[in-house]
Amino acid sequence: MAIEPEGYLHLARFVVPMVDGAPDLLVNGAVLTRHGRIVAVGPAADFPDPGVPLIDHGEAVLLPPLVNCHCHLELSHLAGLAEDGPWFRPGEMAAWIENLLNTRGEDGTGVEEQLFVARQALAGLYARGCIAVADIGNEQVSADIGAGFKVMVGFFREVLGMTAALAPRARELAAAVAADISLTAHSAYGTAPDLIQTLKQRAGEGLFSIHLSESLEELEFVALGSGPLAGFMARRGGVDPAFSPAGESPPAFLDRLGVLDRNTLCVHCVHVNDDDIKLLAARGAGVCLCPGSNRYLGVGTPPVAAMLAAGIRPGLGTDSLASNDRLDLWQEMKILARMAPEVDPGDILRMATSWGSDILGLGGDIGRLAPGFPAVFPAVRVPGITDPDEVFSSLVRGGGEIELEWVQ
Numbered sequence: 001m002a003i004e005p006e007g008y009l010h011l012a013r014f015v016v017p018m019v020d021g022a023p024d025l026l027v028n029g030a031v032l033t034r035h036g037r038i039v040a041v042g043p044a045a046d047f048p049d050p051g052v053p054l055i056d057h058g059e060a061v062l063l064p065p066l067v068n069c070h071c072h073l074e075l076s077h078l079a080g081l082a083e084d085g086p087w088f089r090p091g092e093m094a095a096w097i098e099n100l101l102n103t104r105g106e107d108g109t110g111v112e113e114q115l116f117v118a119r120q121a122l123a124g125l126y127a128r129g130c131i132a133v134a135d136i137g138n139e140q141v142s143a144d145i146g147a148g149f150k151v152m153v154g155f156f157r158e159v160l161g162m163t164a165a166l167a168p169r170a171r172e173l174a175a176a177v178a179a180d181i182s183l184t185a186h187s188a189y190g191t192a193p194d195l196i197q198t199l200k201q202r203a204g205e206g207l208f209s210i211h212l213s214e215s216l217e218e219l220e221f222v223a224l225g226s227g228p229l230a231g232f233m234a235r236r237g238g239v240d241p242a243f244s245p246a247g248e249s250p251p252a253f254l255d256r257l258g259v260l261d262r263n264t265l266c267v268h269c270v271h272v273n274d275d276d277i278k279l280l281a282a283r284g285a286g287v288c289l290c291p292g293s294n295r296y297l298g299v300g301t302p303p304v305a306a307m308l309a310a311g312i313r314p315g316l317g318t319d320s321l322a323s324n325d326r327l328d329l330w331q332e333m334k335i336l337a338r339m340a341p342e343v344d345p346g347d348i349l350r351m352a353t354s355w356g357s358d359i360l361g362l363g364g365d366i367g368r369l370a371p372g373f374p375a376v377f378p379a380v381r382v383p384g385i386t387d388p389d390e391v392f393s394s395l396v397r398g399g400g401e402i403e404l405e406w407v408q
């Protein structure tokens with residue numbers, strides 16, 4: 001019977017620890033593991049006699065596993081939604097949402113098939129190096145999608161309710177759901193303001209995720225109560241009287257409700273101006289960028305450089321297959337690098353790893369190669385790359401071409 005060694009010394013041409021205060025990149029680096037945990041990271045020369053077997057990964061980068069800060073696995077069966085018809089034009093959120101809601105439940109996909117497709121999507125995320133995902137769903141059955149997977153799935157049940165018909169039912173739901181189920185709000189335009197406050201209060205010190213400033217249509221509705229989203233809601237019986245527009249931006253609106261703080265995760269933040277960015281930074285709110293979804297829906301480009309300059313450390317999310325053509329954080333990095341060529345590729349990689357794990361409250365457990373962290377991480381092939389200055393840019397520009405294997 002083979003006896004499993006108590007640890008390994010993993011060697012690779014490059015190691016990226018993603019630890020504040022440590023070098024960004026180790027050339028000819030090593031990761032020493034024991035009993036499933038990392039015990040040391042450093043140049044290979046520091047480990048002349050490790051006392052455990054060596055595994056040389058060769059022309060590879062060892063880096064922390066990736067973190068997906070925003071996804072809706074439940075919508076995976078709606079892949080290609082925006083490509084289906086003439087009803088959608090870039091930037092038209094209301095049309096996209098209306099079609100999503102109309103398609104959902106009427107496309108003949110049963111619950112079991114939905115869950116099967118969602119699990120396939122989750123398996124795909126793992127295959128691309130993702131170890132944790134914040135997953136938003138509207139159906140309680142979706143809470144089980146991650147069961148049995150090596151990916152940590154934090155499930156948040158999203159409450160929609162801005163129309164006069166839906167809001168009262170949503171209030172009843174929020175009051176009735178068991179306390180151990182995490183609830184979250186859709187957005188400043190999709191959930192009535194009193195409900196947003198109730199849900200935030202209920203979340204306490206836990207993560208409270210909300211879509212924010214995704215489209216110009218959202219800005220118009222939140223500020224003025226008009227535009228295509230108002231038309232969409234009028235077709236569904238009108239807006240709940242709890243909402244009254246006060247000329248504010250979505251972040252200012254949420255701040256007036258008292259729900260912007262370090263546990264609030266603001267997803268998208270495409271149309272945020274300097275005052276909004278200052279406000280988000282001052283409140284310590286988390287920001288999740290979803291560049292692939294933004295490009296797919298044509299809603300615009302987030303002001304990433306201004307966010308970084310204000311001290312915001314965003315994470316990355318894939319959003320769903322209803323608004324993205326694949327769930328792959330490498331693709332998100334690539335799209336973001338094209339959207340914001342002025343941003344340091346090292347920062348883009350941090351968004352997908354250490355910063356993302358911090359935002360989800362997992363920063364002490366995953367997202368870094370450091371002593372005490374799990375000995376589970378990807379080795380990314382970088383054939384032919386010998387110049388340390390090329391490592392980060394080749395990683396963030398690799399997209400779907402990136403090849404990796406899990407080390408564990």
Ligand SMILES: [Zn+2]
Binds near residue numbers: 072319
């Ligand atoms: Zn979303």
